[in-house]
Amino acid sequence: MHLAAFLNAGPQGTVGWRHPDAGDGFLDAEHYVQIARILEDACFDLAFVPDSLAVPRSLGDTFDPAVRWGTGTPRLDPLPVITIMAAATRHLGLAATVSTGYHEPYNLARTFATLDHLTGGRAGWNVVTSFQDAEAQNFGQDALPDRTARYDRAEEFLEVTARLWDSWSDDVLIRDKGSGTFGRPEEVSAIDHDGAHFRVRGPLGVPRPPQGYPVVIQAGASPSGRDFAARWADVIFCSHESLESAVDFARDIRARVAARGRDPEQVRILPAATTVVGSDARDARRRHGEFVDLVAPEAGLSRMAYHVNVDLTEYDLDGPLPELEEVGVDGHYREILEFARREELTIREIGKWYGARTEGNMVGSPTDIADTMERWLEAGAADGFMIQATHVPAAFGDFAGEVVPELRRRGLIRSDYSGTTLRDHLGLRRPEPGEWRQRAGSQRSKELS
Numbered sequence: 473m474h475l476a477a478f479l480n481a482g483p484q485g486t487v488g489w490r491h492p493d494a495g496d497g498f499l500d501a502e503h504y505v506q507i508a509r510i511l512e513d514a515c516f517d518l519a520f521v522p523d524s525l526a527v528p529r530s531l532g533d534t535f536d537p538a539v540r541w542g543t544g545t546p547r548l549d550p551l552p553v554i555t556i557m558a559a560a561t562r563h564l565g566l567a568a569t570v571s572t573g574y575h576e577p578y579n580l581a582r583t584f585a586t587l588d589h590l591t592g593g594r595a596g597w598n599v600v601t602s603f604q605d606a607e608a609q610n611f612g613q614d615a616l617p618d619r620t621a622r623y624d625r626a627e628e629f630l631e632v633t634a635r636l637w638d639s640w641s642d643d644v645l646i647r648d649k650g651s652g653t654f655g656r657p658e659e660v661s662a663i664d665h666d667g668a669h670f671r672v673r674g675p676l677g678v679p680r681p682p683q684g685y686p687v688v689i690q691a692g693a694s695p696s697g698r699d700f701a702a703r704w705a706d707v708i709f710c711s712h713e714s715l716e717s718a719v720d721f722a723r724d725i726r727a728r729v730a731a732r733g734r735d736p737e738q739v740r741i742l743p744a745a746t747t748v749v750g751s752d753a754r755d756a757r758r759r760h761g762e763f764v765d766l767v768a769p770e771a772g773l774s775r776m777a778y779h780v781n782v783d784l785t786e787y788d789l790d791g792p793l794p795e796l797e798e799v800g801v802d803g804h805y806r807e808i809l810e811f812a813r814r815e816e817l818t819i820r821e822i823g824k825w826y827g828a829r830t831e832g833n834m835v836g837s838p839t840d841i842a843d844t845m846e847r848w849l850e851a852g853a854a855d856g857f858m859i860q861a862t863h864v865p866a867a868f869g870d871f872a873g874e875v876v877p878e879l880r881r882r883g884l885i886r887s888d889y890s891g892t893t894l895r896d897h898l899g900l901r902r903p904e905p906g907e908w909r910q911r912a913g914s915q916r917s918k919e920l921s
């Protein structure tokens with residue numbers, strides 16, 4: 473079972489900062505170093521830092537609720553955050569979220585290749601296409617481009633990035649002091665890419681990364697998001713309201729991966745799991761209840777509106793949630809719909825639930841939580857979990873101190889690292905040079921051949 477930790481570069485979750493045991497150091501390096509050490513001592517595969525490029529404005533077109541309640545803001549830049557965590561650890565994988573909508577492939581390929589070298593192959597990139605109008609408005613656009621346009625750009629972005637990583641073969645550097653020969657120019661090539669979105673000559677100014685390609689993570693849940701993930705992702709992060717929907721999702725993803733000619737065993741699916749650990753089920757429920765009490769419905773609503781990129785103040789908050797057509801994060805919206813239909817709640821009530829939701833219902837004793845995780849693994853819904861602490865660093869400490877020993881006792885997780893790179897931890901092979909051809913859409917492969 474693989475373990476990742478979901479860690480905001482800012483306050484955790486909707487109300488994590490309000491928890492009596494929460495630290496308030498999210499602007500300090502020491503906060504991230506402390507968490508990195510907890511995770512490495514527990515032999516987590518990786519820490520994962522999400523991101524957003526705006527202060528959310530989805531509730532009433534104002535940033536007031538986001539700032540007032542601390543929902544989705546502030547967000548430090550994840551790249552320096554994971555760099556600091558990397559310097560304090562030796563094994564832990566480190567992944568940062570960077571949007572294909574508002575960066576250029578050359579910068580991105582260079583930054584992640586650099587990180588992969590400096591960390592000895594521990595870097596991961598969470599590829600997102602972004603989901604808020606507020607983000608688009610920070611980069612010269614009036615609104616978020618539609619999903620097709622976003623994935624179209626993302627597809628070309630990944631192709632260019634992977635080609636840049638491959639633009640140096642694995643053995644360019646000779647560094648022969650005697651002859652003065654530094655490297656083999658015949659092992660480096662330009663890429664001469666000229667596409668709809670990018671023109672990039674190449675080669676990259678950084679040698680091929682130790683992992684070949686840093687680990688590519690993806691969380692798009694719409695049909696286009698799933699196809700994109702099936703082509704490019706090594707790790708798929710998702711979020712589900714029930715075991716049944718998680719099983720359906722995993723089945724669908726594996727089928728899409730196989731249809732693309734990739735090995736479904738070379739893709740790891742990690743559903744989110746917010747764990748609340750107690751000495752027994754009752755104690756855990758009490759702790760969870762105390763946490764839920766911290767959530768103001770407006771704070772939950774603000775977070776929900778931000779994730780679905782729809783101004784919910786346009787609807788009657790004491791009425792049912794209407795069917796929304798174009799939403800921001802499809803995966804979160806499906807989860808919300810499934811829950812709202814089952815429980816027949818008003819928008820306001822759903823907001824309260826959303827602010828404190830605990831995916832996978834992992835509230836219980838260490839044994840209960842390990843049982844649930846094992847059930848999800850056996851059902852084929854997961855290869856591991858993205859642990860979402862309710863408050864940090866304490867809830868990661870609870871998980872590491874109480875659930876990890878139980879998982880180890882069952883032989884489900886490692887007690888020591890055996891490999892050195894993030895791909896080693898995840899059991900993923902290193903991509904061969906040129907593998908981008910196989911991953912790029914079949915249409916592109918045809919054009920290129």
Ligand SMILES: Cc1cc2nc3c(=O)[nH]c(=O)nc-3n(C[C@H](O)[C@H](O)[C@H](O)COP(=O)(O)O)c2cc1C
Nearest residue numbers: 522523600601602691692693694697711801802803
């Ligand atoms: C569990 C989960 C976590 C996500 N984390 C981020 C994030 O940190 N930053 C971001 O911009 N998008 C994030 N997303 C959004 C997606 O990666 C994707 O860009 C968005 O959902 C639109 O694609 P879709 O419609 O295919 O889902 C997340 C989505 C899910 C389901």
